[in-house]
Amino acid sequence: MIQETIVTTLNPQGKAHLAPMGIHVQNDEFIILPFRPSTTLDNLLSSRTAVINYCDDVRIFAGCLTGHRDWPLSSAEIIKGVFLNAALAHCEVEIIRIEEDAIRPKLFCKAIHQVQHRPFEGFNxxxxxxxxxxxxxxxxxxxxxxxxxxxxxxxxxxxxxxxxxxxxxxxxxxxxxxxxxxxxxxxx
Ligand SMILES: Cc1cc2nc3c(=O)[nH]c(=O)nc-3n(C[C@H](O)[C@H](O)[C@H](O)COP(=O)(O)O)c2cc1C
Structure with a gap:
């Protein structure tokens, strides 16, 4: 199954980056598949961690692609990272292995910590x-x-x-x- 999420990462200077990403869920693994070139990929390769944000405010998905990127963030609880204040839930993940690819590498991750913030209110x-x-x-x-x-x-x-x-x-x-x-x- 693919879950449409917002992935938040930090660059080596601690600057946050947000990107909509379709996460492939396989048993207890999350696979992030960024197309090269990708800031999310660069950040993940240097920090080895990310936050997967489950979010029903579609302005954030639309905003990341249209220059509205300034969404309130808070520090992650276990990893060095940030989550979206608007997230219904978030999952802090760490890379466990990488399948290299010239176009779209596969970053296999495991959950380190999951937090529920507010209830899911149905499909729209x-x-x-x-x-x-x-x-x-x-x-x-x-x-x-x-x-x-x-x-x-x-x-x-x-x-x-x-x-x-x-x-x-x-x-x-x-x-x-x-x-x-x-x-x-x-x-x-
Ligand atoms: C719902 C949705 C899902 C997306 N899934 C992916 C994805 O799995 N991989 C990807 O590289 N880009 C995906 N994109 C496009 C990226 O979010 C966008 O191109 C972004 O700039 C990625 O590059 P970045 O890591 O440099 O920010 C998706 C966009 C949307 C709206």
């Missing part, structure tokens, strides 16, 4: 729409414009029926950024 279709739109944004240079437009049209159905203010803000950031990139691509 607009959150799904924002996550899918954010993934489209991260691949916008590799996909035909018609495919992006038709997928956004479909995602807008669930979004319009169920979004709250957080989802509306996130959707606005992502769809504007997609429009901008498509506009740039059509004029280059």
């Amino acid at each position: 279709r607009a959150q799904f729409s924002v996550l899918e739109a954010a993934i489209l944004l991260s691949r916008v240079n590799h996909l035909p414009i018609e495919k992006i437009e038709s997928e956004l049209k479909y995602l807008a159905i669930g979004f319009e029926k169920t979004a709250g203010p957080r989802e509306q803000e996130a959707w606005q950031w992502v769809t504007s950024a997609i429009q901008e990139k498509c506009h740039e691509a059509s004029h280059s």
Whole structure:
């Protein structure tokens, strides 16, 4: 199973980095798969630790891809790291082995410490729409414009029926950024 999370890491100077990452869960192992080049990968290779944040505020997923990265953080409890104050839960992890790959190495991690912060309040279709739109944004240079437009049209159905203010803000950031990139691509 793949869980869509926010991975927080620290660079050697202690600067925090946030990135949405799909974590592969295999038995009791978590596999982080960053595409090169990646700040998350660099930080993980130097610190050997990260925090996996489980978060239903999709503005953070959208924000990481659209320049809104200033989300409140707190110090992790066991490892040297940080977690998102908005996380419903977080898991502090450590690398146990690495499968090297020129494109997308696999970082196998084990949980060191897990904390529940607040309850999960159920699925929301607009959150799904924002996550899918954010993934489209991260691949916008590799996909035909018609495919992006038709997928956004479909995602807008669930979004319009169920979004709250957080989802509306996130959707606005992502769809504007997609429009901008498509506009740039059509004029280059
Ligand atoms: C829901 C979601 C899941 C993502 N999963 C991954 C992933 O597993 N690996 C990856 O390299 N990028 C993933 N991305 C894209 C990255 O978050 C984004 O490109 C980011 O800048 C990663 O690079 P960084 O480590 O340099 O920040 C995902 C984006 C979204 C919206």
